[in-house]
Amino acid sequence: xxxxxxxxxxxxxxxxxxxxxxxxxxxxxxxxxxxxxxxxxxxxxxxxxxxxxxxxxxxxxxxxxxxxxxxxxxxxxxxxxxxxxxxxxxxxxxxxxxxxxxxxxxxxxxxxxxxxxxxxxxxxxxxxxxxxxxxxxxxxxxxxxxxxxxxxxxxxxxxxxxxxxxxxxxxxxxxxxxxxxxxxxxxxxxxxxxxxxxxxxxxxxxxxxxxxxxxxxxxxxxxxxxxxxxxxxxxxxxxxxxxxxxxxxxxxxxxxxxxxxxxxxxxxxxxxxxxxxxxxxxxxxxxxxxxx
Amino acid sequence: xxxxxxxxxxxxxxxxxxxxxxxxxxxxxxxxxxxxxxxxxxxxxxxxxxxxxxxxxxxxxxxxxxxxxxxxxxxxxxxxxxxxxxxxxxxxxxxxxxxxxxxxxxxxxxxxxxxxxxxxxxxxxxxxxxxxxxxxxxxxxxxxxxxxxxxxxxxxxxxxxxxxxxxxxxxxxxxxxxxxxxxxxxxxxxxxxxxxxxxxxxxxxxxxxxxxxxxxxxxxxxxxxxxxxxxxxxxxxxxxxxxxxxxxxxxxxxxxxxxxxxxxxxxxxxxxxxxxxxxxxxxxxxxxxxxx
DNA sequence: ACGCCGTGATACTCGCCAGGTATCAGTCGC
DNA sequence: GCGACTGATACCTGGCGAGTATCACGGCGT
Numbered sequence: 001x002x003x004x005x006x007x008x009x010x011x012x013x014x015x016x017x018x019x020x021x022x023x024x025x026x027x028x029x030x031x032x033x034x035x036x037x038x039x040x041x042x043x044x045x046x047x048x049x050x051x052x053x054x055x056x057x058x059x060x061x062x063x064x065x066x067x068x069x070x071x072x073x074x075x076x077x078x079x080x081x082x083x084x085x086x087x088x089x090x091x092x093x094x095x096x097x098x099x100x101x102x103x104x105x106x107x108x109x110x111x112x113x114x115x116x117x118x119x120x121x122x123x124x125x126x127x128x129x130x131x132x133x134x135x136x137x138x139x140x141x142x143x144x145x146x147x148x149x150x151x152x153x154x155x156x157x158x159x160x161x162x163x164x165x166x167x168x169x170x171x172x173x174x175x176x177x178x179x180x181x182x183x184x185x186x187x188x189x190x191x192x193x194x195x196x197x198x199x200x201x202x203x204x205x206x207x208x209x210x211x212x213x214x215x216x217x218x219x220x221x222x223x224x225x226x227x228x229x230x231x232x233x234x235x236x237x238x239x240x241x242x243x244x245x246x247x248x249x250x251x252x253x254x255x256x257x258x259x260x261x262x263x264x265x266x267x268x269x270x271x272x273x274x275x276x277x278x279x280x281x282x283x284x285x286x287x288x289x290x291x292x
Numbered sequence: 293x294x295x296x297x298x299x300x301x302x303x304x305x306x307x308x309x310x311x312x313x314x315x316x317x318x319x320x321x322x323x324x325x326x327x328x329x330x331x332x333x334x335x336x337x338x339x340x341x342x343x344x345x346x347x348x349x350x351x352x353x354x355x356x357x358x359x360x361x362x363x364x365x366x367x368x369x370x371x372x373x374x375x376x377x378x379x380x381x382x383x384x385x386x387x388x389x390x391x392x393x394x395x396x397x398x399x400x401x402x403x404x405x406x407x408x409x410x411x412x413x414x415x416x417x418x419x420x421x422x423x424x425x426x427x428x429x430x431x432x433x434x435x436x437x438x439x440x441x442x443x444x445x446x447x448x449x450x451x452x453x454x455x456x457x458x459x460x461x462x463x464x465x466x467x468x469x470x471x472x473x474x475x476x477x478x479x480x481x482x483x484x485x486x487x488x489x490x491x492x493x494x495x496x497x498x499x500x501x502x503x504x505x506x507x508x509x510x511x512x513x514x515x516x517x518x519x520x521x522x523x524x525x526x527x528x529x530x531x532x533x534x535x536x537x538x539x540x541x542x543x544x545x546x547x548x549x550x551x552x553x554x555x556x557x558x559x560x561x562x563x564x565x566x567x568x569x570x571x572x573x574x575x576x577x578x579x580x581x582x583x584x
Numbered sequence: 585a586c587g588c589c590g591t592g593a594t595a596c597t598c599g600c601c602a603g604g605t606a607t608c609a610g611t612c613g614c
Numbered sequence: 615g616c617g618a619c620t621g622a623t624a625c626c627t628g629g630c631g632a633g634t635a636t637c638a639c640g641g642c643g644t
Contacts, residue, residue, distance in 0.1 A: 003302070003367070004374050006295050007602090021621060034603045036622060046374065048381030053621065066380040066561070070373035070433075073558035075295070077369040081362035082296050082338065088358040089340030141362075156557030157449050265448030266365035269358070299631090313592060326632045328593060345592065 004042070006078050009071040011038045012050065016068045019058045073139070077266070080141025084267055094123040095271055098143035101128040101218060103238050104259050107164055107282070108147060111261075115278045122271040130217055131200065138264050145272055149235065150258040158262040161280050164237075168254035171225060171232040171246050179247040186233075186253050195231035198224060235259075296334070298370050301363040303330045304342065308360045311350045365431070369558070372433025376559055386415040387563055390435035393420040393510060395530050396551050399456055399574070400439060403553075407570045414563040422509055423492065430556050437564055441527065442550040450554040453572050456529075460546035463517060463524040463538050471539040478525075478545050487523035490516060527551075 014024040015035065025032040043050050050064035060068065087093055099108055108126075115121050127143055135154045137143035147163075148155060170189050172179040178188060190197070196212035198221055207214050212230055215221045224230040226243055235257040236250070261279045263272050306316040307327065317324040335342050342356035352360065379385055391400055400418075407413050419435055427446045429435035439455075440447060462481050464471040470480060482489070488504035490513055499506050504522060507513045516522040518535055527549040528542070553571045555564050 003298050004370055005297050005299065006370070007297065009370070009373065010295070022619090030602090031604060032621075033605085033623080038602080040622085046378055046381065048377055050377070058621085061381075062385075063377050063381040066559075067373060067377040069558055070369070070376055074366065074369035074373045077362070077366035078296055078298070078301070081301065081359060081366045084362050085340055085342070085355055085359040086338055089338065089353075089355040093354075156451050156560075159448050266361060267358075268448075314590085322631090323633055324592075325594080325634085330631085332593085350592085 004045075006075060008038060008042045009075055011035055012042060012067060013071050013075065015039055015051065015058070016060055016064060016071075019060075021058070076136075076139040076141075080139065080264070080267070083141035084144070092123065093271070094125050095145060095275060096125045096127050096137075096143045097145050097147070097275075098127045098129055098134045098137045099147040100131060100134070100149075103149065103235070104147050104164070106237060107259060110282055111275075111279050114282060115275055118274060118278060121274065121278075124275070134262070138262065141267070144267060144269075145261060145263045145275060148260050148262050150260055151255060152257070155260065155262060157264070159265045159268070160260040160262045161276050162258050162260050163279055163283060164259040165256050166236045166259075167256055168233050168251050169236050169248040170251050171234060171248055173228040174245045174247050176228075176247075179249065181249055184249050184251045186251060189231060189233060189251060192231055195228075197233070198230045296337075298367060300330060300334045301367055303327055304334060304359060305363050305367065307331055307343065307350070308352055308356060308363075311352075313350070368428075368431040368433075372431065372556070372559070375433035376436070384415065385563070386417050387437060387567060388417045388419050388429075388435045389437050389439065389567075390419045390421055390426045390429045391439040392423060392426070392441075395441065395527070396439050396456070398529060399551060402574055403567075403571050406574060407567055410566065410570060413566065413570075416567070426554070430554065433559070436559060436561075437553060437555045437567060440552050440554050442552055443547060444549070447552070447554060449556070451557045451560070452552040452554045453568050454550050454552050455571055455575060456551040457548050458528045458551075459548055460525050460543050461528050461540040462543050463526065463540055465520040466537045466539050468520075468539075471541065473541055476541050476543045478543060481523060481525060481543060484523060487520075489525070490522045 011024075011028060014028050015021060018024040018027070021035055021039075022032050025035040028035065039051065046067075048063045048067075049061050050067055052059040052061055087096075112124060112126070115124060127137065129137065132153065134143065134146040134148050135156075135158070138146050138158060148160070150160075170178070170184050172195070176195065178184060178192065181188075196210065198212045198215045199207050199210050201207055201214075201216050213224055215224065221230070221232070225232055225246070233251055233254055236248070237259075261276055263276070303316075303320060306320050307313060310316040310319070313327055313331075314324050317327040320327065331343065338359075340355045340359075341353055342359055344351040344353055379388075404416060404418070407416060419429065421429060424445065426435065426438035426440050427448075427450070430438050430450060440452070442452075462470070462476050464487070468487065470476060470484065473480075488502065490504045490507045491499050491502050493499055493506075493508050505516055507516065513522070513524070517524055517538070525543055525546055528540070529551075553568055555568070
């Protein structure tokens, strides 16, 4: 059983994403014939057909879909190996912590302070990212550790330590009828005709149906909120979303949000262990009382 | 940033394991000079020294230790991609379920029965393995799903669903003084001079200190228990360990054991989802009442 | 001290295979 | 039917991976 080479996996992923040999070859910076040959050799070696070269187009077979998912994971792991090794070779290796810009700000501040006070603590580079990016960064080695939120973020495949549990609030323009209430339910908040909830892309990039605007960055969303065009239900601690002319109202039956620190089990190092221990230590100290 | 090839990772892992270029080259089936060159090229490309070629021996640097761990994970992921794709290409793809021989027998039986009754269920191959092997099998694609036990097994990096919680029992020869008690504590059980608890290897292969015999397979352990040479504290449901002349006594303060079904998030397929759903469904039906 | 063994590195040669160009073979549109 | 477009095939070339021979260096016998 001769292993696959990462080149073959890269080639297959390119073709599977484009479903077009010519364009995939372009992206890869090679000519089309070598790509065709590489894919058919891959299929021959696996003894499995990965693509249906149905006239007028290429399609993935079931096995091809399996291969696409597995190949992406494998390529991430290889890339992570290279990146983490490079960083480990630095004279003073640092930890990269990924976090959603604006979320869990206070907790992060306290974590960084506490960590800096530890003797011999590795320096920490904070990598601010968009919603849902952290998992990918951890997987491909661009980050060592991430602050994430259950149940929003995809925690599959990571080790995690719970840091904080809180309820959620609805963020409303000050003048809105619902803003006068001192608490809301999800039923109140759904189907508010003048303030539809924004729709985020799913993992596959498609958008759920609904009346709200489609957004895919936090700044887009911030803009819409500031304009009073959308309604937001977010963890109580996400103060970055606070505007002077908006009001936060607790949503009593919204699911609790748990802030966690997550890392890839294959990169578990003493430096990460120390940071996680510091983070877990913050749990016992005072934080603003969780809502909900 | 040109990626690493799996060949380079395999070579590095071989050298890092042997700490000897000649023997590693032998194992790899190549000559020593190409191996030396491959490693130094790898180091040059990463810009990081991985090995200290101190005369009279090769040693891993810190970065080398990082690389070793990451490279193993990456190679597992690549191997998993190949194996799972091959299996997905079969006309009637099956799921491979890994489980410790003898553990959770009744639950497994019920799971297989229930799954077989599902319409369109994939056939299941059961892969019986030794203690601690399941994680590796899931990681490198030899298995799709595993029955594992918290807190004994290494669940890092997997998705899991809890199936069953139970207490633990001590297994004693019928004539032993402790066998007359109707419950025990860990303090009772530790340091019983004539029945030291067997020692299992740690993840790195070394053994903890202690008076008990070293074991690394279940049959070794079974032999020792049958001879009355060692004492066992195991989940109550591990009936495979029951001998006619042995007695099970509950250990009231032993940590609860949770039986879980685990799978690799990168191989999450409809077939696995269906099996997991079936397994979770068993939770609500009658099982022997958990002890503790 | 000397030579010997064992180690990893270097020098060179060779052959395979990745990759390029040119071309073929279907399929669709008009 | 013709042209446009797609992926497959034929054939060639160059680079790199792998082999053999050898070097450089340290440890350790006697």
